[in-house]
Amino acid sequence: MALPVVAIIGRPNVGKSTLVNRLTGMMDAIVHDEPGVTRDRTYREAFWRDRDFMVVDTGGLVFDDDTEFLPLIREQAMLALAESCAAIMVVDGKEGPNASDEAIAMWLRQQSVPVLLAVNKCESVDQGLMQASEFWTLGLGEPYAVSGIHGNGTGELLDELVNHLPTTDILEERGEIRVAIVGRPNVGKSSLLNAFVGESRAIVSPISGTTRDTIDMMVERGEQRYRLIDTAGIRKKKQVEYGPEFFGINRAFKAIRRADVVLLVIDALDGVTEQDQKLAGRIAEDGRACVVVVNKWDAVEKDAYTIYEYDKQMKDRLHFTDWAETVYVSAMTGQRVEKILDLVDTAAEQHKRRVTTAVINEVIGEALSWHTPPTTRQGRQGRIYYGTQVTSQPPTIALFINDPKLFGDTFRRYMEGQFRKHLGFTGTPLKILWRGKKIREVERSPNRAVKVKTNATLSSR
Numbered sequence: 328m329a330l331p332v333v334a335i336i337g338r339p340n341v342g343k344s345t346l347v348n349r350l351t352g353m354m355d356a357i358v359h360d361e362p363g364v365t366r367d368r369t370y371r372e373a374f375w376r377d378r379d380f381m382v383v384d385t386g387g388l389v390f391d392d393d394t395e396f397l398p399l400i401r402e403q404a405m406l407a408l409a410e411s412c413a414a415i416m417v418v419d420g421k422e423g424p425n426a427s428d429e430a431i432a433m434w435l436r437q438q439s440v441p442v443l444l445a446v447n448k449c450e451s452v453d454q455g456l457m458q459a460s461e462f463w464t465l466g467l468g469e470p471y472a473v474s475g476i477h478g479n480g481t482g483e484l485l486d487e488l489v490n491h492l493p494t495t496d497i498l499e500e501r502g503e504i505r506v507a508i509v510g511r512p513n514v515g516k517s518s519l520l521n522a523f524v525g526e527s528r529a530i531v532s533p534i535s536g537t538t539r540d541t542i543d544m545m546v547e548r549g550e551q552r553y554r555l556i557d558t559a560g561i562r563k564k565k566q567v568e569y570g571p572e573f574f575g576i577n578r579a580f581k582a583i584r585r586a587d588v589v590l591l592v593i594d595a596l597d598g599v600t601e602q603d604q605k606l607a608g609r610i611a612e613d614g615r616a617c618v619v620v621v622n623k624w625d626a627v628e629k630d631a632y633t634i635y636e637y638d639k640q641m642k643d644r645l646h647f648t649d650w651a652e653t654v655y656v657s658a659m660t661g662q663r664v665e666k667i668l669d670l671v672d673t674a675a676e677q678h679k680r681r682v683t684t685a686v687i688n689e690v691i692g693e694a695l696s697w698h699t700p701p702t703t704r705q706g707r708q709g710r711i712y713y714g715t716q717v718t719s720q721p722p723t724i725a726l727f728i729n730d731p732k733l734f735g736d737t738f739r740r741y742m743e744g745q746f747r748k749h750l751g752f753t754g755t756p757l758k759i760l761w762r763g764k765k766i767r768e769v770e771r772s773p774n775r776a777v778k779v780k781t782n783a784t785l786s787s788r
């Protein structure tokens with residue numbers, strides 16, 4: 328679940344980073360500076376009372392002096408503000424308000440997020456409140472006298488801040504799609520990651536995953552958030568101190584397990600390899616949704632047949648995931664990269680989808696009217712009594728039948744094909760459980776055994 332973000336804004340040297348260190352306190356250990364990826368913003372986890380949130384330090388903001396880097400820094404602050412649910416403007420209580428503060432305050436007053444005003448360097452007990460009161464002129468409401476160095480006043484500031492954080496329910500409702508990007512080394516995973524992050528509408532914040540060395544990253548597009556799983560495993564290879572295990576297949580397997588949707592990245596120049604097949608097998612086995620991304624499409628020499636040949640190769644050689652959509656992209660030129668997230672949305676939706684029992688039984692009825700289940704030489708025929716979807720993620724349909732032995736692979740594949748044909752479920756594996764009467768009895772018998780034992784124990788007392 329994504330944490331709410333609070334932006335820290337102010338001109339240089341007022342004590343923003345000192346205050347951030349104070350607010351994030353012990354949580355400081357979980358810091359991820361990834362210049363370039365984070366657009367040079369620093370995100371840290373913080374909490375106050377029972378609320379967790381992220382603090383983003385926007386860097387010193389200057390409005391009245393247009394040297395080379397300033398527009399960039401301003402853009403940073405604006406991007407940070409765009410994803411924040413509240414902002415803290417920091418000013419220097421020792422110096423008093425100046426023209427830069429006024430310019431920043433004016434800009435902040437035009438934004439739609441609530442702004443708290445922290446007057447820093449107010450550690451002096453007798454002067455603090457007076458210093459702070461000078462900042463009423465900024466028009467941002469009550470100035471809070473604080474000291475980043477000594478910590479006084481920060482409690483009141485945080486008490487007020489948490490009133491502006493959205494409740495957890497709202498965030499949960501919004502939901503996020505967990506996406507793993509997997510593939511052999513050099514297929515272009517980190518190039519793709521950068522392409523996602525580079526899209527103008529993407530807002531990115533690295534957040535800690537399950538352990539210190541797995542770092543997830545949030546990307547946002549419209550209303551939808553995507554958690555890119557274990558981006559550390561994708562990006563950090565250029566740094567030497569990581570052993571081969573860091574990028575090994577086990578790491579990919581772990582990412583697959585945590586994902587809703589897996590992007591299986593294939594190198595168009597190499598085609599589908601054995602390792603790709605292994606990954607596809609694991610994705611299907613774990614019941615994850617999948618989009619096959621054939622990358623480096625720019626480098627392929629194409630004629631009128633190329634795309635059909637590739638499509639055929641994907642279906643044949645990636646038969647474990649033959650239900651997945653394939654998209655041909657170039658992380659380098661950006662061609663169709665945008666389309667990947669559209670396919671991720673669809674796959675995630677299908678992965679979660681539920682179909683009513685009535686609809687499933689309609690499909691079964693239709694399927695049986697074209698093909699009756701096989702009959703043995705002894706004249707026993709397979710029977711399907713009814714079906715129902717028992718769970719989703721992945722969608723799982725239980726078929727209640729007389730005897731699983733009467734249903735061979737051909738007929739099972741036929742039924743799965745019928746469900747796919749009539750119900751779609753594009754991008755997600757579909758599990759079918761063939762529940763025979765006998766199996767159900769076997770399943771129940773351990774319980775019975777327990778019950779008998781309990782009775783025996785009771786009567787012996």
Ligand code: GDP
Pocket residue numbers: 337338339340341342343344345346387447448449450473474475476477
């Ligand atoms: P930033 O550029 O806004 O991030 O500011 P820094 O956090 O780097 O602090 C700028 C200077 O102000 C440093 O010399 C800090 O030691 C000093 N400073 C920060 N907070 C306080 C404070 O609460 N009281 C005093 N007296 N000095 C502070």
Ligand code: GDP
Pocket residue numbers: 510511512513514515516517518519561622623624625626656657658659660
């Ligand atoms: P990773 O190991 O899977 O993360 O792969 P990288 O993203 O590091 O890319 C490996 C190599 O492939 C680099 O030299 C990239 O420049 C190149 N590459 C990545 N994407 C593309 C692409 O779309 N087209 C072409 N021609 N080269 C690409």
